[in-house]
Amino acid sequence: MLRDVNTRKVMKNAFRITKHKYKTALRVRVPGGLGDPLVFRTVADIAEKFGDGRIHITTRQGFEILGIDMEDMPEVNEAIQPVIDHLDTNQEKRKAGYPASGTRNVAGCIGNKICPKAQYNTTEFAKEIEDMIFPNDLHVKIALTGCPNDCIKSVMHDFGIIGMCLPEYDQSRCVACQACVNKCKSYSVGALSIENNKIVRNHEKCIGCGECVLNCPMLAWTRSPKKYFRLVIMGRTGKKNPRIAKTWLKWVDKPAIMKIIANTYEYTAEYIDPEAPNGKEHIGYIVDRTGFEEFKKWALKDVELPERCEVVPTVYWDERKIW
Amino acid sequence: MKQIVSKEAFNEGLAKLLTEYDIYGPVRHPYRGTHSDTDKIQYQQVHSFDEMEWDEKSQFSPKSAVLPINQLLFYFVEDQWLEASETMRKILVFLRPCDLHGMKRMDEIYLNNGAPDYFYERRRKMIKFVVVGCKETYRNCFCVSMGSNVPEDYDAALNIRDDHFELDIIDEDLAVFAGREADFDIDYVTENTFSIEVPEEVDSQYLAEHDMWREFDSRCIACGRCNYVCPTCTCFDMQDIYYKENEDAGERRRVWGACMVDRYTDIAGGITFRSKYGSRMRFKAMHKIYDFRKRFGYNMCVGCGRCDDACPQYISFSETIEKVGAVMKQKLNEEDPA
Numbered sequence: 044m045l046r047d048v049n050t051r052k053v054m055k056n057a058f059r060i061t062k063h064k065y066k067t068a069l070r071v072r073v074p075g076g077l078g079d080p081l082v083f084r085t086v087a088d089i090a091e092k093f094g095d096g097r098i099h100i101t102t103r104q105g106f107e108i109l110g111i112d113m114e115d116m117p118e119v120n121e122a123i124q125p126v127i128d129h130l131d132t133n134q135e136k137r138k139a140g141y142p143a144s145g146t147r148n149v150a151g152c153i154g155n156k157i158c159p160k161a162q163y164n165t166t167e168f169a170k171e172i173e174d175m176i177f178p179n180d181l182h183v184k185i186a187l188t189g190c191p192n193d194c195i196k197s198v199m200h201d202f203g204i205i206g207m208c209l210p211e212y213d214q215s216r217c218v219a220c221q222a223c224v225n226k227c228k229s230y231s232v233g234a235l236s237i238e239n240n241k242i243v244r245n246h247e248k249c250i251g252c253g254e255c256v257l258n259c260p261m262l263a264w265t266r267s268p269k270k271y272f273r274l275v276i277m278g279r280t281g282k283k284n285p286r287i288a289k290t291w292l293k294w295v296d297k298p299a300i301m302k303i304i305a306n307t308y309e310y311t312a313e314y315i316d317p318e319a320p321n322g323k324e325h326i327g328y329i330v331d332r333t334g335f336e337e338f339k340k341w342a343l344k345d346v347e348l349p350e351r352c353e354v355v356p357t358v359y360w361d362e363r364k365i366w
Numbered sequence: 367m368k369q370i371v372s373k374e375a376f377n378e379g380l381a382k383l384l385t386e387y388d389i390y391g392p393v394r395h396p397y398r399g400t401h402s403d404t405d406k407i408q409y410q411q412v413h414s415f416d417e418m419e420w421d422e423k424s425q426f427s428p429k430s431a432v433l434p435i436n437q438l439l440f441y442f443v444e445d446q447w448l449e450a451s452e453t454m455r456k457i458l459v460f461l462r463p464c465d466l467h468g469m470k471r472m473d474e475i476y477l478n479n480g481a482p483d484y485f486y487e488r489r490r491k492m493i494k495f496v497v498v499g500c501k502e503t504y505r506n507c508f509c510v511s512m513g514s515n516v517p518e519d520y521d522a523a524l525n526i527r528d529d530h531f532e533l534d535i536i537d538e539d540l541a542v543f544a545g546r547e548a549d550f551d552i553d554y555v556t557e558n559t560f561s562i563e564v565p566e567e568v569d570s571q572y573l574a575e576h577d578m579w580r581e582f583d584s585r586c587i588a589c590g591r592c593n594y595v596c597p598t599c600t601c602f603d604m605q606d607i608y609y610k611e612n613e614d615a616g617e618r619r620r621v622w623g624a625c626m627v628d629r630y631t632d633i634a635g636g637i638t639f640r641s642k643y644g645s646r647m648r649f650k651a652m653h654k655i656y657d658f659r660k661r662f663g664y665n666m667c668v669g670c671g672r673c674d675d676a677c678p679q680y681i682s683f684s685e686t687i688e689k690v691g692a693v694m695k696q697k698l699n700e701e702d703p704a
Contacts, residue, residue, distance in 0.1 A: 219603075
C-alpha cells in the first residue's frame with residue numbers, strides 16, 4: 044500500500060493526479076494520432092487489467108487510461124512498453140514509462156494519408172518533430188494540419204503548421220474551363236481570375252489551399268514538388284488571455300520549421316519564469332513578457348528560410364477579451 | 367519486318383529517328399497528380415524510351431500529340447491575317463492498341479466527316495504510330511468488348527521484354543534498328559476484368575425522354591474530366607485573343623472543348639441547350655455508342671476506361687452503357703412480351 048507519493052514524479056511520468064486520491068490515469072502518446080491494432084490492443088489490455096475499463100480519447104489524440112491504482116504504476120509502465128517501442132517514442136529507461144509530460148503529444152489531422160485536400164503527411168512530420176523535442180518538461184503544444192481548413196485547430200497552438208500548395212500553371216494545358224477560378228472563389232479566397240482565356244493568379248491573396256490543382260481537369264495546375272507550409276504561432280486556450288495564433292511565416296519549409304522549434308526550446312529555457320507555479324509557463328506568455336522581437340531573434344538563429352518565404356516582420360495578436 | 371532488338375540497339379535506333387522525328391510518349395511526373403504525393407502521367411515529347419511510363423495506364427490519352435490542347439490557327443492585325451506555322455518535323459507517337467483505335471476515330475471526325483479539317487490534316491500527315499503491345503488489362507479497361515484490343519494499321523509495333531524488344535516494322539522509314547529477324551505476335555489482351563454488351567438497338571428519341579439520365583443530374587459535377595482524358599473526344603472551342611497592348615491585333619486559337627462542361631451549348635442570345643448534367647451525359651453516351659456508329663459503322667468508344675479512372679464522382683461509363691442496354695431491352699419486352 045502506497046502512503047508517500049511524489050506527485051511531481053508521477054506527473055512527469057505521464058500519470059495524472061486525479062480528483063480521486065490514490066487513483067491515477069495514464070496518458071499514452073500517439074504522435075500525429077495514428078495508431079494501429081497493437082497500440083489499441085495494448086491500451087485495451089491495460090484498461091482491462093489495471094484500470095476501471097474506461098479509456099478517454101484525449102483532445103491531443105492520445106489515450107488516457109482511467110482508474111489505475113497508484114500501486115500499479117510500475118506494472119503499467121511495463122505493460123505500456125510495447126506501445127512505446129512500436130511508436131518509437133524516445134525513452135530514457137526501458138519499462139519505466141514516459142520520461143516527461145510537459146511537451147504535449149504532437150497532434151495532426153488525418154493528413155494526406157487519405158484526405159484529398161491535405162498537402163502533406165501530417166503523421167510523418169509530427170513524428171519527426173516528436174523525435175526532436177520529446178522528452179521535455181517545457182509546456183509546448185504543436186499541431187499539424189494538412190490544409191487551411193485546419194481541422195486539427197492548429198491556430199489554438201503554440202506552433203500551428205499548415206500545409207500549403209504552391210500551384211504551378213502550365214498554360215499550354217489550360218482549356219479555360221474556369222473550374223479553378225470558380226472553386227477558388229466559392230471555397231477559398233478568390234485569388235484567380237481569367238484574362239484572355241488564361242488564368243491569372245494573385246500570389247499575395249493565395250493561401251495555398253490547392254483547390255485549383257484539385258479541381259483542374261487537365262492538370263494544367265499542379266503543385267510544386269517542394270512542400271511549403273504556413274507557420275502560425277502562439278495561439279492558446281486557457282484562463283489567461285486565450286487567443287488565436289497569427290501567421291508569422293508563409294511559404295516556409297520543413298527544415299526551417301524544425302530549426303525554429305528547436306531554437307524555441309532554447310529560448311524558453313532561457314526566459315521561463317523561475318518562479319512560475321510548478322515550473323510551468325506556457326511559451327506564449329514568455330513571448331508576451333520578452334516581446335516578440337526577442338523571441339524572433341532566438342527563433343530565427345541559423346535558420347535558412349526558403350527564398351519565397353514571406354515573413355511577417357512583427358506579429359501582433361488579437362487581444363480582444365474572450366472572457 | 368519482325369526483329370528482336372536489344373535495348374542498346376533500340377535506343378540507338380531511336381536516336382537515329384530523333385534526327386528527323388519528334389517522339390511522343392506517356393511521361394510520369396512525380397508529385398504532379400491531382401492529390402499531394404500522387405503522380406501525373408501525360409503524353410508529351412520525349413527524347414528516349416526510358417522517359418516513357420508503361421507500367422501504369424496514362425491518365426491522359428495521346429490525342430494531345432495529334433490535336434494540340436491549344437492550337438494556334440492564325441494571327442490577325444486589322445484586316446490582315448497570317449496562318450500560324452505547323453511543325454516541319456515528322457512525329458512518332460508511341461501508344462497502346464486502344465489509343466491507336468482512338469486515332470482512327472479522330473481521323474474519321476476530322477478527315478472523313480465532310481471536308482477534311484485543314485489544320486488537323488496539316489499536322490496529321492506528319493504523324494506515324496508505334497503500338498506498344500498490352501500484356502495485361504488495367505482496371506476499368508473494356509477494350510475487348512469494344513473490339514479495340516487488337517493492334518491494327520500501325521506503322522510499327524513492339525513488345526517490351528525484360529532485356530530486349532520485339533519490333534514489328536511496317537513503315538520502311540522506321541527500319542533503322544539493328545537486330546535479328548524473328549517471329550512473334552504483338553501482345554494484346556484477350557480478356558478484361560469485365561465485359562459489357564453494347565446494345566445493337568438504340569432508340570435515341572426514346573432514350574432522350576427516359577428518366578435513366580436523371581440520376582446524373584445530381585451525381586455528375588460537370589468537371590469534364592471524362593471528356594479531357596478520352597482518346598476519342600474531338601470537340602474544340604474557339605478563342606479569339608485581342609492583345610492587351612493593341613486590341614486591333616490578336617490571334618485565333620482552338621482549344622479542347624468538353625460537352626460535359628458549362629458553356630458548351632451556349633449560343634448567342636443567352637440560350638443554353640443542355641443545362642442538366644444528366645442530359646449532357648446522355649448526349650456524350652449517345653455519341654460514343656450510337657450516333658458515331660450510325661454514320662461510320664462502328665462504335666466511337668474504345669473502352670480504355672480512362673473516363674472511369676478519372677471521374678471523381680465514381681460514375682462508370684461502362685455501367686452507363688449497360689444501363690442503356692437494360693432500358694432498351696425493357697422497351698423491346700414491353701412492345702413485344704413474346
